[in-house]
Amino acid sequence: MPAPDGSHKPLASAKAATVSHFGNFPLVPGANVDFVGDNRAIFDIAGNKYRVIVHVSNTYKRVLIKFVGTHAEYDRIDAETV
Numbered sequence: 001m002p003a004p005d006g007s008h009k010p011l012a013s014a015k016a017a018t019v020s021h022f023g024n025f026p027l028v029p030g031a032n033v034d035f036v037g038d039n040r041a042i043f044d045i046a047g048n049k050y051r052v053i054v055h056v057s058n059t060y061k062r063v064l065i066k067f068v069g070t071h072a073e074y075d076r077i078d079a080e081t082v
Contacts, residue, residue, distance in 0.1 A: 051071055
């Protein structure tokens with residue numbers, strides 16, 4: 001069931017783009033992506049209401065989701081160690 005705030009579509013787009021264009025995150029439509037240490041990318045979702053942090057392994061071509069939460073929850077964590 002889609003989220004009432006419209007976050008479902010951007011999350012699905014980010015997942016599809018990550019799978020089809022591994023490691024080329026600027027191709028994620030409508031997503032704002034920031035990069036931090038330890039090969040991590042931070043996606044701003046639904047107008048920056050939510051944040052998703054992933055760890056990218058170029059060697060194994062895998063993305064490990066480290067955090068999904070609201071912007072307020074994100075402010076309480078360290079993106080490089082979560």
